Amino acid sequence: MTAAFADVSAAPLTELLSLAGRKAVVTGGAQGLGKAIALRLAEAGADILIGDINAERAQAAADEISDRSPVRALGLAMDVTDSESVRAAASSAAREFGGIDIWVNNAGIFPSVPVLDTPDNTWEQVFAVNTRGVFNGSREAARHMSGGKRGGVIINIVSTAGFTGTAPGLSAYVGSKHAVRGMTKQMALEFAPLGIRVLGVAPTFVPTEGNMAAAAVHPATEESGRAMTVMTNSLIGRIGTPDDIARVVLFCASDLSTIMTGSTLLADAGQTI
Numbered sequence: 481m482t483a484a485f486a487d488v489s490a491a492p493l494t495e496l497l498s499l500a501g502r503k504a505v506v507t508g509g510a511q512g513l514g515k516a517i518a519l520r521l522a523e524a525g526a527d528i529l530i531g532d533i534n535a536e537r538a539q540a541a542a543d544e545i546s547d548r549s550p551v552r553a554l555g556l557a558m559d560v561t562d563s564e565s566v567r568a569a570a571s572s573a574a575r576e577f578g579g580i581d582i583w584v585n586n587a588g589i590f591p592s593v594p595v596l597d598t599p600d601n602t603w604e605q606v607f608a609v610n611t612r613g614v615f616n617g618s619r620e621a622a623r624h625m626s627g628g629k630r631g632g633v634i635i636n637i638v639s640t641a642g643f644t645g646t647a648p649g650l651s652a653y654v655g656s657k658h659a660v661r662g663m664t665k666q667m668a669l670e671f672a673p674l675g676i677r678v679l680g681v682a683p684t685f686v687p688t689e690g691n692m693a694a695a696a697v698h699p700a701t702e703e704s705g706r707a708m709t710v711m712t713n714s715l716i717g718r719i720g721t722p723d724d725i726a727r728v729v730l731f732c733a734s735d736l737s738t739i740m741t742g743s744t745l746l747a748d749a750g751q752t753i
């Protein structure tokens with residue numbers, strides 16, 4: 481039996497958008513899309529725990545949030561492939577903030593290797609971070625979310641690669657992101673009775689520290705260059721920014737989107753039309 485999510489139709493816009501009093505976890509939030517997402521959620525009023533495999537950068541991002549917004553921000557070491565590590569970070573958030581309302585599964589990796597050259601452990605690692613990491617995070621989030629009047633929200637950062645094939649070399653990545661879209665649907669079904677919505681956001685190519693560093697050292701540079709060109713020629717006429725994606729995530733996290741669960745929103749500048 482599904483719990484009734486509150487009807488907020490009469491609420492003023494500022495209240496719908498506000499995350500004041502909400503408690504959020506962003507995985508892989510030390511840089512790139514995750515950091516941009518954490519900054520916007522904090523600006524909307526949520527306390528933020530950034531869990532990242534790079535603890536030092538997670539703390540630096542949390543410090544930046546504290547400098548900009550009057551919320552509590554913590555940075556912690558968390559490896560999303562390790563369920564114990566995810567459990568410990570979730571417990572820290574629940575203990576420090578008094579609960580968890582929003583969980584963004586953002587951590588991801590995107591090594592580019594042609595299928596014929598892909599070692600087993602590269603495939604395993606991509607699925608461990610991008611797919612099992614989402615499962616680990618969602619399971620832990622749901623254990624801590626109390627539902628309540630506004631319910632919990634889990635947001636999975638997918639990719640246009642969860643909808644279509646993409647540049648050569650990204651087979652494991654494309655598979656891992658299609659899987660996350662599937663889990664988004666299934667977990668929406670399973671978690672609705674707990675008062676939890678589950679949504680995906682599928683960005684197009686957006687330059688970040690991670691993909692720019694990969695492009696700099698990897699033969700996929702040409703592909704990244706091509707992605708840039710595709711984006712420059714996109715329907716929005718410019719290359720997207722991490723904040724373009726963060727604002728869509730904010731919409732999902734807020735009560736503006738209470739009618740939605742189980743779907744993955746394309747944040748793709750029309751790339752997949």
Ligand SMILES: NC(=O)c1ccc[n+]([C@@H]2O[C@H](COP(=O)([O-])OP(=O)(O)OC[C@H]3O[C@@H](n4cnc5c(N)ncnc54)[C@H](O)[C@@H]3O)[C@@H](O)[C@H]2O)c1
Binds near residue numbers: 687
């Ligand atoms: N940037 C894009 O163009 C783009 C497009 C579509 C989807 N995405 C998705 O967005 C997400 C973020 O991408 P990004 O471009 O910001 O990447 P990024 O490399 O800049 O940031 C990823 C963050 O995840 C962290 N991380 C990596 N492995 C981890 C692990 N095992 N546990 C915890 N943290 C870990 C990294 O330390 C880093 O801080 C990924 O899921 C990616 O697939 C990105």
